[in-house]
Amino acid sequence: MSLLQEIPSETFCEACTPVLETKRLAMRAPTLVDAKTVAALANDRRIAENSARIPFPFQVSDAESFIAGANKAAGEFAFLITLHDETVIGVIALTRTEPSQELELCLWLGVPYWGKGYATEALQAVIDYAFTELGHDALQAGTRVTNPASRRALEKCGFQWTGVGLYRIRAIKSSAPIDRFRLERGIWSAIKGWGMNSAKRAV
């Protein structure tokens, strides 16, 4: 992961949202120009029913509302996930549901992009950013108990199961059981260290 734009300290704003790059992806702040593309991708029941706040159907006006509100709250970040040819494939965000809570990671990808490892790659970039540039000590995530792909992607990034809970799922107008996960800085740095050791052995 490389950080292409630096964030001025103590400043949080849309213009200050960095661009994060991985081998196959770039993550950047959404703009209103992206609204139609985001709506076309997100308008799928399989995405809405596995996310807390995404409505179904998801219209262009919903995308515009999301984009207008993105990256406005201090310390929260919303990134569009794009391929290097600038194709938009999904969204990943660091949000805070209550002022005192740790940041929570959530993401979705358009269905054509599932099953290619993109979620894991995007998660790793944003996790690295949260621990290195933002200085967090832990991150949270939650996923419906019926969502093994999300669970697996979180676990591949080092998230550990901490218990169960309930999320209000907007698309089903009801609450649903979720598994809660937490990633602590120590686990993250150990995983990063293991990666470096493997690379050295392979040389």
Ligand SMILES: CC(C)(COP(=O)(O)OP(=O)(O)OC[C@H]1O[C@@H](n2cnc3c(N)ncnc32)[C@H](O)[C@@H]1OP(=O)(O)O)[C@@H](O)C(=O)NCCC(=O)NCCS
């Ligand atoms: C969850 C989601 C982001 C995963 O995206 P993805 O790019 O397909 O994920 P990845 O390819 O990085 O990793 C998925 C892992 O789950 C595994 N997986 C997929 N379906 C699975 C299933 N039914 N049972 C068990 N494992 C499964 C994959 O094999 C992969 O693991 P592997 O690399 O060890 O083989 C995507 O499905 C999505 O957007 N879903 C709708 C929204 C959502 O659920 N968001 C998460 C909650 S906030």
